[in-house]
Amino acid sequence: MDQEKIAWYKARIDAELARSERRETPDDCPQLPPLPMARYVDPHFYQLEQTHVFGKSWLYAAMESQLPEIGSYMLWDEAQFPVILVRGRDAKVRAFYNACSHRGGSLVSAPSGKTSAFACNFHCWTYDLDGRLKFVPEEYEFPGLDKKALGLRPLRCESFGNMIFVNRDPAAVPLREYIGELGDELDHFDFHRRIYVDTLYYDLDCNWKIALDAFAESYHIFRTHATTVAPMMDSRAGVTKMWKGGHSYMITPFRRGGAVYYDRGDTGDPRHEITRNENQSATLFPNMELFLMEESMSLLNFWPRGVDKTRFEGVVITLGDEITPAKRAQADQLIEQLGIVFPEDISNMGAVQRSAETGMLEMAQLGCLEKRLYQFNEEIDRKIGVENIPEHLRVQQVLGPYLL
Ligand code: FES
Ligand SMILES: [Fe+2]
CATH class of the missing domain: 3.90.380.10 (Naphthalene 1,2-dioxygenase Alpha Subunit; Chain A, domain 1)
Structure with missing residues (x-):
């Protein structure tokens, strides 16, 4: 000031x-x-x-320091839909719904941790830190499966300083513009x-x-x-x-x-x-x-x-x-x-x-x-x-x- x-x-x-x-x-x-x-x-x-x-x-979710390293993640469940916040290999924090693209199983159950991938608790479909689907057990049982289209569903995720916010609306204005x-x-x-x-x-x-x-x-x-x-x-x-x-x-x-x-x-x-x-x-x-x-x-x-x-x-x-x-x-x-x-x-x-x-x-x-x-x-x-x-x-x- x-x-x-x-x-x-x-x-x-x-x-x-x-x-x-x-x-x-x-x-x-x-x-x-x-x-x-x-x-x-x-x-x-x-x-x-x-x-x-x-x-x-835009809803406040966490501080950047709560995700200190590449692969650090936390489960954020304050807004009545569970979200995974994760720091990717490019150091960027992303947000994904904690819902597997197969049949909706959960990827994460611990409140926080560090990982190199997210494996679903139900049938082990496995996703990279950026949400890409990279492994499907017995993949040959899914004729015509388009793995590229079946990554984890992202939410908008942006930071103001070190405060991380998420937004369910893909058409929302950028966070900084929202704060005005x-x-x-x-x-x-x-x-x-x-x-x-x-x-x-x-x-x-x-x-x-x-x-x-x-x-x-x-x-x-x-x-x-x-x-x-x-x-x-x-x-x-x-x-x-x-x-x-x-x-x-x-x-x-x-x-x-x-x-x-x-x-x-x-x-x-x-x-x-x-x-x-x-x-x-x-x-x-x-x-x-x-x-x-x-x-x-x-x-x-x-x-x-x-x-x-x-x-x-x-x-x-x-x-x-x-x-x-x-x-x-x-x-x-x-x-x-x-x-x-x-x-x-x-x-x-x-x-x-x-x-x-x-x-x-x-x-x-x-x-x-x-x-x-x-x-x-x-x-x-x-x-x-x-x-x-x-x-x-x-x-x-x-x-x-x-x-x-
Ligand atoms: S629901 Fe996730 S692998 Fe089946
Ligand atoms: Fe008061």
């Missing part, structure tokens, strides 16, 4: 703080129409999301120098959007995190950017002279002045929240497991070529803090789910501090196609003029 941008953010934060002290309504956010709670429980809407949102979006201008903000965090550290998992009894919503707004901090995050952060002075495509970015200032519970990392890099002194997060549509920090940071992914079930994956990554004891210790402080804060967020989700399921609440009311959440819901409807959504489940499209 250059000095000009740092100065711009600082001025915006000061302006937001002054506005909240004057108790004035912001001028960059309209009145947000009520959000139908049925969007969290309707099975048909869930299916529409699966087809048009998860079936066509949010990518310029993310570039500041040197993702090409990031490595995997650890993951925290939580299985939640709520819709995936209820889980994601809880991390996409700062309004809840003063109440939900009264003794943990609130003494550290001033959620009134947030600065938000929202783009077409559902992505957004939010800076929430740390309190000047406020509490510090863990080592946030400090690389001494002058570009990182904002990073060091403010909390930054981004929503990468559809299901990822990035909590951006100078050294260790967390990548939150919310994986639907049914209309009322979610797998919450909190991936911790750090900066550098290897995890030194000092880096591990710094990351462990973050992990310890997340282990306290995540359950606070999770504690609200069951009640919201029940309010939706029972119909006790039909419509949610959102304020300007929650506008990213509304923007994200608008984008879901655009991805599905508004005309495909029953009227009582739609959100009104009002944020267009406020998107960058």
